Amino acid sequence: MDKVAQGKLGVLFTSDGFRLDVVEGELCEEAAAAQSAFEQDRYRALYYLGFAPAAPWFYPSLHFLHAVCEAFFRELTSMPELELARDDVEVVLEPDVANRLLGQRPFGLGSEHVDASWLQTLFTRLNELFVEEIAAWSGTVELYFTERTQQLRVPERIFFHLVENRKDEECPFAFMATYATYAEDGSSKTVRHLPLRYALTEYRDDQKKLLELLGCLGRAAAKSALISELVEDGELFSALRFTVGEAYTFLREMPLYEEAGIYCRIPNWYKGNRSKVQLGVSAGEKPPSRLGVDVLVGLCPRLAVDGVELTRAEVAELLAQTEGLALLKGKWVEVDHSRLQALLDRYDEAQGGVVTLLDALRGTHSLAVEEDAEDEDWGTSNGEWLRSLRDRMQRPQSMEPPELPGSFVATLRHYQQNGYAWLDYVTALGFGACLADDMGLGKTVQVIAYLEHLRTCAAGAEAVGSAALAASAKAAPTDSSAVATPAMRALLVVPASLLGNWQQELARFAPDMPYQVLHGRPGRVLEEEFDETAFLTITSYAMAAKLACVQGRFWDAMVLDEAQAIKNPAAKQTRAIKQIESRCRIAMTGTPIENDLSNLWSLFDFLNSGLLGTKTEFATFSRGLATRPRGYARLRDIVSPFILRRLKTDKSIVGDLPSKNEIDLHVTLSKKQVVLYRKVTAELARAIEEAQGIARSGLVLTTIMKLKQICNHPSQYLGDEAFAKKDSGKFALLEELCGTIYAKRERVLVFTQFKEMCGPLDDFLAELFGRRGLVVHGSVAPKRRTALVARFQDEDDYVPYMVLSLKAGGTGLNLTAANHVIHFDRWWNPAVENQATDRAFRLGQSRDVMVYKLMADDTIEGRIAQIIADKSKLADDVIGGGASSGESWITKLDNDELMNLIRLD
Structure with missing residues (x-):
């Protein structure tokens, strides 16, 4: 496959559904078309995707949604009354289908949201789309599906039923064929199931409809001697007694009947593997003498059918019986000689066996895909001690x-x-x-x-x-x-x-x-x-x-x-x-x-x-x-x-967390930042000895500005365009934070007091997130800001970040789509920072907000942050001056106090 076709399309699972999530890579034409369809109407796009086979460009999350869609259509098209009911159908997610789908749930973003209730909600959305479509469709339901896929077949209206009747020892099973038809019920019609013989009466004046109804019987009879004989003798229209042999033949041939469009209802014990003898090998029934990953734990094999344990001798006795069905301990058991012998061989191999505790915890064998990876005749489980150990962990x-x-x-x-x-x-x-x-x-x-x-x-x-x-x-x-x-x-x-x-x-x-x-x-x-x-x-x-x-x-x-x-x-x-x-x-x-x-x-x-x-x-x-x-x-x-x-x-x-969690993150300066910081502080130490009055204040304020720029990135101070990640401790920390934020496809606001940092931060974040975010600063017109906010707030358009200058974006904006706030540099007035944080932490925010405040260790940033945190008198001077006070209070410090505040340890 060429490079262009290697991109994959995935989704992000949410508490109430899913959102499109394009995984890295350039999408092929088919995937790009699907992306466009999902962006317009994701549920309708999924509905139509369910008619097509899985594609190589499916990411596992989309594979799973496709499997859910396929399961929905299987359940829908297994309803023999579908042709009659049309837009009056409701597909209910059965527990066994839900469990099967949950077992296929991939590891992915938001997968913790996917449970039986989530699946039923998706089934309901798909059901609504089918009802909408079929209500506007003038043809048959069968033609509706035929035009969309060759993989789905609408069932005929005929059922085959097989039930137990143990009171009859000679023929312990009963068989009946029924059909679905409308029954008048007041002002409405309801679907009911009647014995097939009533169809001869209902359609005696319409041979065409009768032949259409019974057509599936001809297809089944062509492949089954049992059904062929029942049709020819006319017995199929009556309730019948089945011998064990006839019942077993029916059960074995059931896939042929369903292929012909006939829905079969059978005893639960035959569904899956419950009528088969199965081997279970449990590891760790008893605790070992010591603990450790390499300690050996014993294996204990057990033979059982439908949860009832059997002895080896009892299974060996089954081998002496004719193949088919046998009644053992009140359970019907399928007798397959080669299968049973293989199980006994495996049983003997496991007797007295041991595995390491590590192997026992992973299922006693590796995850490597083997030829019998889907074999359900035998399996491993945890013994009593190991089960309690796992439960506790x-x-x-x-x-x-x-x-x-x-x-x-x-x-x-x-x-x-x-x-x-x-x-x-x-x-x-x-x-x-x-x-x-x-x-x-x-x-x-x-x-x-x-x-x-x-x-x-x-x-x-x-x-x-x-x-x-x-x-x-x-x-x-x-x-x-x-x-x-x-x-x-x-x-x-x-x-x-x-x-x-x-x-x-x-x-x-x-x-x-x-x-x-x-x-x-x-x-x-x-x-x-x-x-x-x-x-x-x-x-x-x-x-x-x-x-x-x-x-x-x-x-x-x-x-x-x-x-x-x-x-x-x-x-x-x-x-x-x-x-x-x-x-x-x-x-x-x-x-x-x-x-x-x-x-x-x-x-x-x-x-x-x-x-x-x-x-x-x-x-x-x-x-x-x-x-x-x-x-x-x-x-x-x-x-x-x-x-x-x-x-x-x-x-x-x-319930145990604050709705706003503020975290101070201490940044280690890079080597380049350390060199520049010491250079600037040394220059101040020499110059301040001679400076007085306004000249001294200007010198101090200029130096503070330079130090803050160095703490952000050396390139901001030097005025170059490099902005390499390795040169800034804050950039390195920003990468760690945003990597985790992006992994969950959450959104973040990044505030800086410097307009000139907005562009470099935007470039850096675009690289981290793999897509460009938004920027708001003083030069962005109010009308443009409104449009940017609307785009950021759009749930269906993942905009991972917004970079804002503190003054332009600190007030008046509603940005609750973000649940992370990063203060890239510090404004030494908590009230101003809190106003900025409240762009995300405000009415309409449904999630807890994480607020990260970056500060360079052992620098003026870290020391002033500590002063504020300690609520000292100096902090009152800082805060008391209001938002406009800036750093003017620092100019009032004497030389020793000033150098102690800004010197790099």
């Missing part, structure tokens, strides 16, 4: 959290306590854990609580440390390549842009925790400065991949923040991070990790290597999901115990 709310150490300075919300307990419990088993809470739910504070718990347990000289490490079956390596010391050590790897923020959070929540930061100096210097006694080592991904003092040590705990940094399994940095040895591993990510299955594999290759098989096995499995979508349920079942993801939309969570 998936219900952190049932756990009793370990007591928080007194040195931890915070009060955890109820769901954060659950997360803290879950981290301790899962790592206790020797497993890696992924904390994937939504943005703003406090992943950092939960992990700090866990780390402080580890540290204080170790300080208390307990056996190994916390319950997590004491129960872990992993042992430190004994080879000379890894150096272990008695002291407990933890490694925290974060994006470089978040180093300052983690330091601030540690100082806030765990002030007694000794830590070191390995970053910002040459590698040889960092190696020499490495502190063996520090409990926590914090470093960036780039440094962790290089430093021998990190790579060559065994760590008691290893934490990755923004773990999507290792999403590419082939990247050199990813491979280096995975080589670091540790006893327990934790990954933190606010990005939905399920958006790309290769990313999911890479994450779990770090957390619990082998759980999802090899990279090749998983790639083969992923490719097969288009034709075997039930694999999504299997994959979700495997990974769910190791992922804890809570959403702000969850009612049990949202």
